Amino acid sequence: MALLEVKNLHVEVEGKKILNGLNLTVEKGQVAAIMGPNGSGKSTLAYVLAGKDSYVVTEGEVKLDGENILKMAPDERAAKGLFLAFQYPVEVPGVATMTFLRTALNAQRKARGQSELSTPEFIKRVRETAGHLGIDQEMLRRAVNVGFSGGEKKRNEILQMAVLAPRLSVLDETDSGLDIDALKIVADGVNRLRSPDRSMIVITHYQRLLNYIVPDVVHVMAKGRVVKTGGKELALELEAKGYAQFQEEEAA
Amino acid sequence: MAELRAIKTPAEQALTAAYETARGKLPGAAALRAGAFKQFERQGLPNRRVEEWKYTDLRALMREAYPLAAPPDAAAKARAKDAGRLLAGVDCRRLVFVDGVFVPELSDLVEESGLTIGSLAAQLSASDPQLAADLGKTIETDDVAIALNSALMGDGAVIHVAAGTALKRPIQLVFASSGGSASSAFVRSLVEIENNAKVTLIETHEGGADQINAVLELKAGDDASVDYIKTTQTQGLHIGSLLAEIGANAVFNSFAFNAEARIVRNQMFVHFAGEGTKAGIRGVTLARGKDHVDTTLFIDHAVGHCESREQFRSVLDDESRGVFQGKIVVRAHAQKTDAKMMTRALLLSEDAEADNKPELEIFADDVVCGHGATTSAPSEELKFYLRSRGIPEPEAEALLVQAFVGEAIEEIGHEGIRQALMIAALKWLGARS
Numbered sequence A: 001m002a003l004l005e006v007k008n009l010h011v012e013v014e015g016k017k018i019l020n021g022l023n024l025t026v027e028k029g030q031v032a033a034i035m036g037p038n039g040s041g042k043s044t045l046a047y048v049l050a051g052k053d054s055y056v057v058t059e060g061e062v063k064l065d066g067e068n069i070l071k072m073a074p075d076e077r078a079a080k081g082l083f084l085a086f087q088y089p090v091e092v093p094g095v096a097t098m099t100f101l102r103t104a105l106n107a108q109r110k111a112r113g114q115s116e117l118s119t120p121e122f123i124k125r126v127r128e129t130a131g132h133l134g135i136d137q138e139m140l141r142r143a144v145n146v147g148f149s150g151g152e153k154k155r156n157e158i159l160q161m162a163v164l165a166p167r168l169s170v171l172d173e174t175d176s177g178l179d180i181d182a183l184k185i186v187a188d189g190v191n192r193l194r195s196p197d198r199s200m201i202v203i204t205h206y207q208r209l210l211n212y213i214v215p216d217v218v219h220v221m222a223k224g225r226v227v228k229t230g231g232k233e234l235a236l237e238l239e240a241k242g243y244a245q246f247q248e249e250e251a252a
Numbered sequence B: 001m002a003e004l005r006a007i008k009t010p011a012e013q014a015l016t017a018a019y020e021t022a023r024g025k026l027p028g029a030a031a032l033r034a035g036a037f038k039q040f041e042r043q044g045l046p047n048r049r050v051e052e053w054k055y056t057d058l059r060a061l062m063r064e065a066y067p068l069a070a071p072p073d074a075a076a077k078a079r080a081k082d083a084g085r086l087l088a089g090v091d092c093r094r095l096v097f098v099d100g101v102f103v104p105e106l107s108d109l110v111e112e113s114g115l116t117i118g119s120l121a122a123q124l125s126a127s128d129p130q131l132a133a134d135l136g137k138t139i140e141t142d143d144v145a146i147a148l149n150s151a152l153m154g155d156g157a158v159i160h161v162a163a164g165t166a167l168k169r170p171i172q173l174v175f176a177s178s179g180g181s182a183s184s185a186f187v188r189s190l191v192e193i194e195n196n197a198k199v200t201l202i203e204t205h206e207g208g209a210d211q212i213n214a215v216l217e218l219k220a221g222d223d224a225s226v227d228y229i230k231t232t233q234t235q236g237l238h239i240g241s242l243l244a245e246i247g248a249n250a251v252f253n254s255f256a257f258n259a260e261a262r263i264v265r266n267q268m269f270v271h272f273a274g275e276g277t278k279a280g281i282r283g284v285t286l287a288r289g290k291d292h293v294d295t296t297l298f299i300d301h302a303v304g305h306c307e308s309r310e311q312f313r314s315v316l317d318d319e320s321r322g323v324f325q326g327k328i329v330v331r332a333h334a335q336k337t338d339a340k341m342m343t344r345a346l347l348l349s350e351d352a353e354a355d356n357k358p359e360l361e362i363f364a365d366d367v368v369c370g371h372g373a374t375t376s377a378p379s380e381e382l383k384f385y386l387r388s389r390g391i392p393e394p395e396a397e398a399l400l401v402q403a404f405v406g407e408a409i410e411e412i413g414h415e416g417i418r419q420a421l422m423i424a425a426l427k428w429l430g431a432r433s
Helices: A042-050 A074-079 A097-111 A119-132 A137-141 A150-164 A180-192 A233-241 A244-251 B010-022 B030-043 B074-079 B120-125 B129-134 B144-152 B380-387 B393-409 B415-430
Strands: A002-013 A016-027 A031-035 A055-064 A082-085 A092-096 A168-172 A199-204 A217-222 A225-230 B093-098 B115-119 B157-161 B171-176 B184-193 B198-206 B211-220 B225-246 B251-272 B278-287 B292-301 B307-316 B321-330 B338-347 B353-362 B368-376
Touching: A002 A042, A002 A199, A016 A031, A016 A042, A016 A055, A016 A199, A016 A225, A031 A042, A031 A233, A042 A055, A042 A074, A042 A082, A042 A168, A042 A199, A074 A082, A074 A097, A074 B380, A082 A150, A092 A097, A092 B380, A092 B393, A097 A119, A097 A137, A097 A150, A097 B393, A119 A137, A119 A150, A119 A180, A150 A180, A217 A233, A217 A244, A225 A233, B010 B030, B010 B144, B030 B144, B115 B120, B120 B129, B120 B157, B120 B184, B129 B184, B144 B184, B144 B211, B144 B225, B171 B184, B184 B198, B198 B211, B225 B415, B251 B307, B251 B415, B278 B292, B278 B321, B278 B393, B278 B415, B292 B307, B292 B338, B307 B321, B307 B353, B307 B393, B321 B338, B321 B368, B338 B353, B338 B393, B353 B368, B380 B393, B393 B415
Parallel strands: A031 A199, A031 A217, A082 A168, A168 A199, B093 B171, B157 B184, B171 B198, B184 B211, B198 B225, B211 B225, B225 B251, B251 B278, B251 B292, B278 B307, B292 B321, B307 B338, B321 B353, B338 B368
Antiparallel strands: A002 A016, A002 A055, A217 A225, B115 B157
């Protein structure tokens, strides 16, 4: 069954059309890679799914588990189980990572009508995950992402993802700016979360990440649409031939 | 006919009348009062044409001057009994003033070695020669608000901490209003902290609809360690002046906290008198409604090898106005001065206003000095990040504001005070809706 269904999605940003009738289905438990050249609309798709204000949907629908989420606020979408790992995670001065995680988790649980997680349970969950990701306790006490290296910020995104345990995670170029060791740690963190009822969209420009997070399906985006869908071998083909073929096809 | 003077405002006329009526009854210091009053007569109330008072025009903000408060009666004292509650949880030595008058029976006068406490009114009446020699001498300025205070001062604390004394508890000067009729009070305190002494001093103002003019003269000796916290609440008008002279190799940390403050002018004159001293001059303002809170600094690096950090943050909601004027002077021979000033205003409403005027006057050539100022609404980008994690918008904004204020409050060394002010800030934020 499809967890995410995007139909004929048209999106404008500051009056400029970025997505032009995009169709995409992500099955439950599926890891879908989205690849494509710069400017093809990959990050726009990520932001639209998360509900960023300045992204205007002019046509189409997005259903999460059968429910239209386009009218929902970003926090409502999060409570429904949607998570965006940002390409450029922002620094939040003055808010300790632990406080941030607890506030977010409890807000989501409240929205879902669940009780708050007890403090020992919460701390156990965070510490365990942080351990896997090589995030030390000191980092958890510090303000969110403040003074973190690029790699630390990306690991912090995966930590949040693991603690919030979303049904659909969208990873927007999580590999950008990572060296090979950091990439392995991040990929390992993502792989731990794979399960039959959790889906992921892995947006990337390069095939490299997909060696570590092996996708079930690969979609190619160009000019605001999905133009080709295939198995994981499609990523290798793209690596060899580049994206030029799709851009030309579009132009033709 | 030599001098062209503006027509006196009703407030100025009332102040003149108050002085004429009270001068026979005010305690001591007749010559100081007369000179100061003459200065007021010459200059009048500060207005927008006076550069230092540009954003806080007292001619406009003080439509009238209230009469001097009568000494508090038993009922007035009873009403002020639980004053200082903002820091109620902090174990302090409280010295309580009601409507500007020292109230020994509400104060903690338990003896402590090295500490002397007196009342300004009592010592002026007794013509204390030491006090006469010290009063008004900490820093000489031609500021009119201070001159008015010198002319009309009634009471205040006179505190002496002997060399090498580390006080066990913070001293809290609580200036409370009995909440009676609209009145004014001019309080003047002198605190002398001798070499190598360690003191935490809190000045708390809980005003009603009254007009308060408070001056604190603070002298800290060499190697002294002084934490100075000022909290100001008022439904009326508060003009506060700190005149501080800091000796060599001392540590001076101040923190001004303004919340529920209708009209406030907080001016701080800090003079570095000895090398090797470090000062942190900080504060937080939370303003809403039509609050007007002005922080004005005159930091005088008169000697070299001192470090100062001036950091102020304000959160401005509704139609409130936050003013920051920060002047740092580095004298020609004050080499190796290290001064950094930073002010940040967070605007929560379209109609709030932040006025920022940093001024550096540097006459030495081997110094590190800088300043920065930011004014902005809570970041949409940050809010989106928080919301994308499931935190609803009002909570996301509250968390960001709390963090903004919390970062500043974190700098306070005393844990109890830090926590009490954080709670006060959260309470203020909680009242937003």
